[in-house]
Amino acid sequence: MPTTERPLAGRTAVVTGSTSGIGLAIAGAMAAGGANVLLNGFGDAAAITELAAGLAAEHGVRVEYSPADMTRPDAIAAMVPFAEAKLGPVDILVNNAGIQHVAPIEAFPIDRWDAIIAINLSAVFHATRAALPGMKARKWGRIVNIASAHGLVASPFKSAYVAAKHGVVGFTKATALEGADHGITANAICPGYVRTPLVDKQIDDQAKVHGIARDSVIRDVILEPQAVKRFATVEEIAGLAAYLCGPLGQSFSGAALSIDKGWTAR
Ligand code: NAD
Numbered sequence: 001m002p003t004t005e006r007p008l009a010g011r012t013a014v015v016t017g018s019t020s021g022i023g024l025a026i027a028g029a030m031a032a033g034g035a036n037v038l039l040n041g042f043g044d045a046a047a048i049t050e051l052a053a054g055l056a057a058e059h060g061v062r063v064e065y066s067p068a069d070m071t072r073p074d075a076i077a078a079m080v081p082f083a084e085a086k087l088g089p090v091d092i093l094v095n096n097a098g099i100q101h102v103a104p105i106e107a108f109p110i111d112r113w114d115a116i117i118a119i120n121l122s123a124v125f126h127a128t129r130a131a132l133p134g135m136k137a138r139k140w141g142r143i144v145n146i147a148s149a150h151g152l153v154a155s156p157f158k159s160a161y162v163a164a165k166h167g168v169v170g171f172t173k174a175t176a177l178e179g180a181d182h183g184i185t186a187n188a189i190c191p192g193y194v195r196t197p198l199v200d201k202q203i204d205d206q207a208k209v210h211g212i213a214r215d216s217v218i219r220d221v222i223l224e225p226q227a228v229k230r231f232a233t234v235e236e237i238a239g240l241a242a243y244l245c246g247p248l249g250q251s252f253s254g255a256a257l258s259i260d261k262g263w264t265a266r
Helices: 021-032 045-059 073-087 110-138 159-182 197-210 214-222 234-245
Strands: 012-015 036-040 063-066 092-095 141-146 184-191 256-259
Touching: 012 021, 012 073, 021 036, 021 045, 021 092, 021 141, 021 234, 036 045, 036 073, 045 063, 063 073, 073 110, 092 110, 110 141, 110 159, 110 184, 141 159, 141 234, 159 184, 184 234, 197 214, 234 256
Parallel strands: 012 036, 012 092, 036 063, 092 141, 141 184, 184 256
Antiparallel strands: none
16 A cells, blocks of 8 residues: 555556666666566666665565567567566556767768667657556556656757657657546656766767867766756656656646756756
């Protein structure tokens, strides 16, 4: 039974891309709230097994792992029944898996465009499509899509990511409208910069594109658009995701929630 301390007790949450960074913190926040969690993402098999066991022991919940590749619609569709067989009905879906590639449009590798659209946008559709029927039948569901400040504004050299994340914000609104009569909410979280492996790689890529040092990339490129020049923590993003799934979050639906230190206030 849900309690004030464990508002997600008895729920099952699927968190895509949760072997690292923001997704891992969201999996932790869901488990801390009392939800059983399906982890997903790439990584070393032994490390993932340890991660799952650690989360389960720390929070007294069940944690399983699906290796579903977010570029494969069939694997994404199968992830939901897999979660249901292992953990129970999927009440919470967090579409978090994402990749980035930084290059000018005319030099943007076509395979990177296709991969970013597949993982960052189409996977959100495929997972939502698979989870919605059960949520509708049970008249309760929480869908949280991790978009980005780049779901609301653009930066140069990130055309595929910006296109995908704007798509996620739009798709979230459509999901919210379709879920409204069925006890289902859908919201997008739009973080500014959070220091994760995804951003560390970008620092290297931007250094190459701009021909400047890593320190300059962090100060003059990465944090430049934010009013407050600091990275957010993964826990801050995870806290918002868990809040949206708890009782105090139930009136949010169709929102694109900025957590970007003033970036999109300009
Ligand atoms: P990360 O690189 O630390 O984690 C990405 C996760 O996605 C990993 O678990 C990885 O294994 C998984 N993944 C990648 N490709 C996959 C695939 N084909 N199938 C299944 N899983 C796959 O990145 P992060 O920074 O934690 O990013 C998480 C999400 O947050 C992404 O959607 C990203 O766009 C978004 N975001 C990040 C930031 C930031 O500053 N870090 C800002 C805004 C939005």
